Amino acid sequence: MKAERILGALYGQALGDAMGMPSELWPRRRVKAHFGWIDRFLPGPAENNAACYFNQAEFTDDTSMALCLADAIIECDGQIDADVIGRHILQWATDFDAFNKNVLGPTSK
Structure with missing residues:
Protein backbone atom coordinates (compact mmCIF):
# COMPACT_ATOMS: atom_id res chain seq x y z
CA MET A 1 0.00 0.00 0.00
CA LYS A 2 2.77 2.47 0.89
CA ALA A 3 4.57 1.86 -2.43
CA GLU A 4 1.34 2.46 -4.35
CA ARG A 5 0.80 5.76 -2.55
CA ILE A 6 4.34 6.90 -3.27
CA LEU A 7 3.98 5.91 -6.90
CA GLY A 8 0.62 7.71 -7.07
CA ALA A 9 2.21 10.88 -5.68
CA LEU A 10 4.99 10.72 -8.26
CA TYR A 11 2.51 10.12 -11.08
CA GLY A 12 0.40 13.03 -9.86
CA GLN A 13 3.40 15.31 -9.74
CA ALA A 14 4.58 14.31 -13.22
CA LEU A 15 1.13 14.73 -14.76
CA GLY A 16 0.47 18.07 -13.10
CA ASP A 17 3.93 19.30 -14.00
CA ALA A 18 3.50 18.27 -17.65
CA MET A 19 0.08 19.95 -17.80
CA GLY A 20 1.45 23.21 -16.40
CA MET A 21 4.79 23.11 -18.21
CA PRO A 22 3.78 25.38 -21.15
CA SER A 23 3.01 28.22 -18.74
CA GLU A 24 6.13 27.73 -16.61
CA LEU A 25 7.16 30.98 -14.88
CA TRP A 26 4.58 33.12 -16.70
CA PRO A 27 2.21 35.33 -14.72
CA ARG A 28 -1.46 34.40 -14.82
CA ARG A 29 -2.33 37.32 -17.10
CA ARG A 30 0.14 36.19 -19.76
CA VAL A 31 -0.98 32.56 -19.48
CA LYS A 32 -4.59 33.60 -19.98
CA ALA A 33 -3.72 35.85 -22.94
CA HIS A 34 -1.60 33.19 -24.64
CA PHE A 35 -3.55 30.00 -23.92
CA GLY A 36 -6.91 30.98 -22.54
CA TRP A 37 -7.53 27.85 -20.48
CA ILE A 38 -5.06 24.94 -20.42
CA ASP A 39 -7.13 21.76 -20.42
CA ARG A 40 -4.80 19.36 -22.25
CA PHE A 41 -1.11 18.65 -22.71
CA LEU A 42 0.56 21.29 -24.87
CA PRO A 43 4.11 21.78 -26.09
CA GLY A 44 6.22 24.48 -24.52
CA PRO A 45 5.83 27.64 -26.60
CA ALA A 46 8.89 29.17 -28.24
CA GLU A 47 8.13 32.45 -26.42
CA ASN A 48 8.58 30.81 -23.01
CA ASN A 49 12.30 30.65 -22.22
CA ALA A 50 11.71 28.05 -19.49
CA ALA A 51 9.31 25.79 -21.40
CA CYS A 52 10.56 26.04 -24.98
CA TYR A 53 12.74 22.93 -24.59
CA PHE A 54 9.83 20.65 -23.73
CA ASN A 55 7.47 18.77 -26.00
CA GLN A 56 3.81 18.06 -25.36
CA ALA A 57 3.24 16.06 -22.14
CA GLU A 58 6.86 16.34 -20.94
CA PHE A 59 7.51 17.23 -17.32
Whole structure:
Protein backbone atom coordinates (compact mmCIF):
# COMPACT_ATOMS: atom_id res chain seq x y z
CA MET A 1 0.00 0.00 0.00
CA LYS A 2 2.77 2.47 0.89
CA ALA A 3 4.57 1.86 -2.43
CA GLU A 4 1.34 2.46 -4.35
CA ARG A 5 0.80 5.76 -2.55
CA ILE A 6 4.34 6.90 -3.27
CA LEU A 7 3.98 5.91 -6.90
CA GLY A 8 0.62 7.71 -7.07
CA ALA A 9 2.21 10.88 -5.68
CA LEU A 10 4.99 10.72 -8.26
CA TYR A 11 2.51 10.12 -11.08
CA GLY A 12 0.40 13.03 -9.86
CA GLN A 13 3.40 15.31 -9.74
CA ALA A 14 4.58 14.31 -13.22
CA LEU A 15 1.13 14.73 -14.76
CA GLY A 16 0.47 18.07 -13.10
CA ASP A 17 3.93 19.30 -14.00
CA ALA A 18 3.50 18.27 -17.65
CA MET A 19 0.08 19.95 -17.80
CA GLY A 20 1.45 23.21 -16.40
CA MET A 21 4.79 23.11 -18.21
CA PRO A 22 3.78 25.38 -21.15
CA SER A 23 3.01 28.22 -18.74
CA GLU A 24 6.13 27.73 -16.61
CA LEU A 25 7.16 30.98 -14.88
CA TRP A 26 4.58 33.12 -16.70
CA PRO A 27 2.21 35.33 -14.72
CA ARG A 28 -1.46 34.40 -14.82
CA ARG A 29 -2.33 37.32 -17.10
CA ARG A 30 0.14 36.19 -19.76
CA VAL A 31 -0.98 32.56 -19.48
CA LYS A 32 -4.59 33.60 -19.98
CA ALA A 33 -3.72 35.85 -22.94
CA HIS A 34 -1.60 33.19 -24.64
CA PHE A 35 -3.55 30.00 -23.92
CA GLY A 36 -6.91 30.98 -22.54
CA TRP A 37 -7.53 27.85 -20.48
CA ILE A 38 -5.06 24.94 -20.42
CA ASP A 39 -7.13 21.76 -20.42
CA ARG A 40 -4.80 19.36 -22.25
CA PHE A 41 -1.11 18.65 -22.71
CA LEU A 42 0.56 21.29 -24.87
CA PRO A 43 4.11 21.78 -26.09
CA GLY A 44 6.22 24.48 -24.52
CA PRO A 45 5.83 27.64 -26.60
CA ALA A 46 8.89 29.17 -28.24
CA GLU A 47 8.13 32.45 -26.42
CA ASN A 48 8.58 30.81 -23.01
CA ASN A 49 12.30 30.65 -22.22
CA ALA A 50 11.71 28.05 -19.49
CA ALA A 51 9.31 25.79 -21.40
CA CYS A 52 10.56 26.04 -24.98
CA TYR A 53 12.74 22.93 -24.59
CA PHE A 54 9.83 20.65 -23.73
CA ASN A 55 7.47 18.77 -26.00
CA GLN A 56 3.81 18.06 -25.36
CA ALA A 57 3.24 16.06 -22.14
CA GLU A 58 6.86 16.34 -20.94
CA PHE A 59 7.51 17.23 -17.32
CA THR A 60 10.03 19.82 -16.16
CA ASP A 61 13.02 19.86 -13.85
CA ASP A 62 10.58 19.91 -10.92
CA THR A 63 9.61 16.29 -11.53
CA SER A 64 13.13 15.39 -12.59
CA MET A 65 14.41 16.59 -9.20
CA ALA A 66 11.77 14.51 -7.41
CA LEU A 67 12.84 11.47 -9.41
CA CYS A 68 16.51 12.16 -8.66
CA LEU A 69 15.65 12.32 -4.97
CA ALA A 70 13.62 9.09 -5.16
CA ASP A 71 16.44 7.30 -7.00
CA ALA A 72 18.96 8.47 -4.40
CA ILE A 73 16.77 7.31 -1.51
CA ILE A 74 16.31 3.92 -3.18
CA GLU A 75 20.06 3.65 -3.81
CA CYS A 76 20.75 4.40 -0.12
CA ASP A 77 18.11 1.97 1.21
CA GLY A 78 15.88 4.74 2.54
CA GLN A 79 18.62 6.92 3.97
CA ILE A 80 19.22 10.54 2.96
CA ASP A 81 22.70 11.17 1.59
CA ALA A 82 23.26 14.64 0.18
CA ASP A 83 26.22 13.52 -1.92
CA VAL A 84 24.21 10.76 -3.61
CA ILE A 85 21.31 13.15 -4.22
CA GLY A 86 23.72 15.69 -5.69
CA ARG A 87 25.26 13.04 -7.93
CA HIS A 88 21.83 12.08 -9.30
CA ILE A 89 20.92 15.73 -9.92
CA LEU A 90 24.24 16.46 -11.60
CA GLN A 91 23.86 13.39 -13.84
CA TRP A 92 20.38 14.47 -14.89
CA ALA A 93 21.55 18.07 -15.50
CA THR A 94 24.45 16.86 -17.62
CA ASP A 95 22.30 14.44 -19.63
CA PHE A 96 19.65 17.12 -20.24
CA ASP A 97 22.22 19.87 -20.92
CA ALA A 98 20.43 21.81 -18.20
CA PHE A 99 23.29 24.20 -17.56
CA ASN A 100 23.00 25.55 -21.12
CA LYS A 101 19.18 25.64 -21.06
CA ASN A 102 17.04 27.77 -18.79
CA VAL A 103 15.43 24.82 -17.00
CA LEU A 104 17.06 24.76 -13.56
CA GLY A 105 15.61 26.69 -10.68
CA PRO A 106 17.94 28.71 -8.43
CA THR A 107 18.07 26.05 -5.71
CA SER A 108 19.01 23.33 -8.19
CA LYS A 109 21.74 25.50 -9.68
